[in-house]
Amino acid sequence: MELCVVTHPLVDHKLTVLRNKHTEQPVFRRLVEELVTLLAYEATRGVRITETRIETPVTATTGVKLAQPAPLVVPILRAGLGMLDGMLRLMPTAEVGFLGMIRDEETLQPVTYAERLPKDLSGRQCYVLDPMLATGGSLGGAVQYLVDRGADDITCICLLAAPEGIEKLNRLLADLDVPCTLVVAAVDERLNEHGYIVPGLGDAGDRLYGLAD
């Protein structure tokens, strides 16, 4: 798996505000969107394009457009939904599939509770959105799900990753033998005893949408 840590002063600045526990929900939501747009710029460097002929007001020329089939963006509910608009701002013609996953906070195992994806993902460039890669159970489960549907080109975009989660994803992808890139704003220190990223930003879903229960 290729790991890309996006280093840019604006990314670091926005991430610091996001981490701050005093940052209020509306600001948190907006910052998640802004950060995703910056990360997506790097994450889509390899998006497939094809040549197209156009006419400028001056002359005919050759340009490029996104190739078909359109890229598929897959936010992992809930928290990944907060990243969708920021991603679509950069790539408005992408299609969107949904995966709902919740981590059991006792066992830290992921449970898939919703799915709305194309049946066959072969030949599609898939962009998976989830702000947090902690133990790697959820993102690993999502990647496995996509590969089971035929996905052969996957890019994951996360705001924060823990070394433990990266390691787990690396092992999974080595077994699956599918090319994958992970784009993150930062790799944090570690997980705490509850499986939370340290220093992290807390529970991304709760900070975006409020307490789930």
Ligand SMILES: O=P(O)(O)OC[C@H]1O[C@H](OP(=O)(O)OP(=O)(O)O)[C@H](O)[C@@H]1O
């Ligand atoms: O790497 P892991 O240990 O699996 O943890 C990361 C997962 O935890 C969060 O989701 P959560 O389960 O809290 O669901 P939510 O988005 O509905 O809050 C986060 O958005 C990831 O999906």
Ligand SMILES: O=c1cc[nH]c(=O)[nH]1
């Ligand atoms: O730090 C963490 C770990 C899992 N899920 C979150 O939302 N935050």
Ligand SMILES: [Mg+2]
């Ligand atoms: Mg949550």
